[in-house]
Amino acid sequence: MAVLSFELCGKDAASKARAGTLRTDHGTIETPIFMPVGTVGSVKAVSQQQLKEDVNAQIILGNTYHLYLRPGLEVLEAAGGLHKFMGWDRPILTDSGGYQVFSLAGKRKLTEEGALFQSHIDGSRHLFTPESVMDIQRVIGADIIMAFDECPPYPSDYAYAKKSMDLTHRWLDRCFKRLAETPDKYGHTQNLFPIVQGSTYTDLRRASCEYVASKGAVGNAIGGLSVGEPEEMMYEHAAHCCEILPADKPRYLMGVGTPWNILENISLGIDMFDCVMPTRNGRNAMLFTSKGVINIDNKKWEKDFSPLDDGIGSPFSEYYTKAYMRHLVKAKEILALTVASVHNLNFYLWLVKQARAHILAGDFNSWKNEMIPVLKTRL
Known part of the structure; x- marks a missing residue:
């Protein structure tokens, strides 16, 4: 001990x-x-x-x-x-x-x-x-x-x-x-x-x-x-x-x-x-991504077959598409709760891992200042 x-x-x-x-x-x-x-x-x-x-x-x-x-x-x-x-x-x-x-x-x-x-x-x-x-x-x-x-x-x-x-x-x-x-x-x-x-x-x-x-x-x-x-x-x-x-x-x-x-x-x-x-x-259809915040319930994602997020190096978040995720939400499928939750946690853990990497690289503050407006973007 x-x-x-x-x-x-x-x-x-x-x-x-x-x-x-x-x-x-x-x-x-x-x-x-x-x-x-x-x-x-x-x-x-x-x-x-x-x-x-x-x-x-x-x-x-x-x-x-x-x-x-x-x-x-x-x-x-x-x-x-x-x-x-x-x-x-x-x-x-x-x-x-x-x-x-x-x-x-x-x-x-x-x-x-x-x-x-x-x-x-x-x-x-x-x-x-x-x-x-x-x-x-x-x-x-x-x-x-x-x-x-x-x-x-x-x-x-x-x-x-x-x-x-x-x-x-x-x-x-x-x-x-x-x-x-x-x-x-x-x-x-x-x-x-x-x-x-x-x-x-x-x-x-x-x-x-x-x-x-x-x-x-x-x-x-x-x-x-x-x-x-x-x-x-x-x-x-x-x-x-x-x-x-x-x-x-x-x-x-x-x-x-x-x-x-x-x-x-x-x-x-x-x-x-x-x-x-x-x-x-996530359980309420809000996804955090490296490009901004998505309300996956919106019709604009109905035929968007791109990954939930291909910018965080997560096979899980790259496997599911926005269109499929929207379908799960609309169908009130239980899987939607899991996919959204796992994806959002992936994103949060990616974010702090990136923060650590930029601290060690010596450029955290400039990276942070560039990143925050992106994170706040409503897609």
Whole structure:
């Protein structure tokens, strides 16, 4: 068993972008990286074989809240953890469930002890505390686990944002304490990332970054962005956080985002991203490509027999044509969900791989500035 390690391999001279290597007990991750979201132990409409062979995902996400409710800890522990349960031998990161509890506005109550909430499945009541969330993530067994935090909504007034941040910090101390008291379960090291909060207030973000940095964790996350604030505000706070969080540790911006969001945040010094956008939008007929964004439902694609995308070096995305994909969507064929999801994940992983290559080549910033207008093009 080895604690997660991070090595910087290169930096872009014209921006803060960097390329690195993360090493976990389940494998190596090259950054910058995008992590497909497998909320309940499954990336929607995509098999584990496809994640490996077609997408080549280096790491995926699970979610504490959802896995705790279903299939439940008894099943996960009997299986030997999430890796064995879902048949995935590469790294996994689990979100703590803080964002999901936040999303249950009206069905949850926050106290110093933790968050009391009602299950979205059957209305049953549950209590998440920093201690119980660490225990649950021990049972799940992910390589990277997240601290239990509160994600304040946007907009939040200053008093609420500060109160929320202070609570998140106190909960963080309890997460570290609990983790130190309990051993890893399945023969591999679990690595805790704290989460920066503070809403859209610069002084609170600074205070939270400094508090998180003082913990000396193996990696750090930035939460509470991409929750409805303008893009420029997200970039402003991400940049500010990157100035304070340790440069020798990976930085994870949670829940972001569009392809152009990812490139802009890479240029600010972010290393890790996740978002449901490629799969969720794909299931709704939106395809991201190296030439721009396609609504494959449009009639203009009815007789277009060109590949979904021949610019990303993916045999999968070259195999299916736009006309056939539109037909699948119109016929409400289940295969449409899989093809769109796999293609979009292919594109996202291609994009961060290209970003890494351009960082190492020394021309990332100019490439990024040329690429973003193309990515935003509506075809």
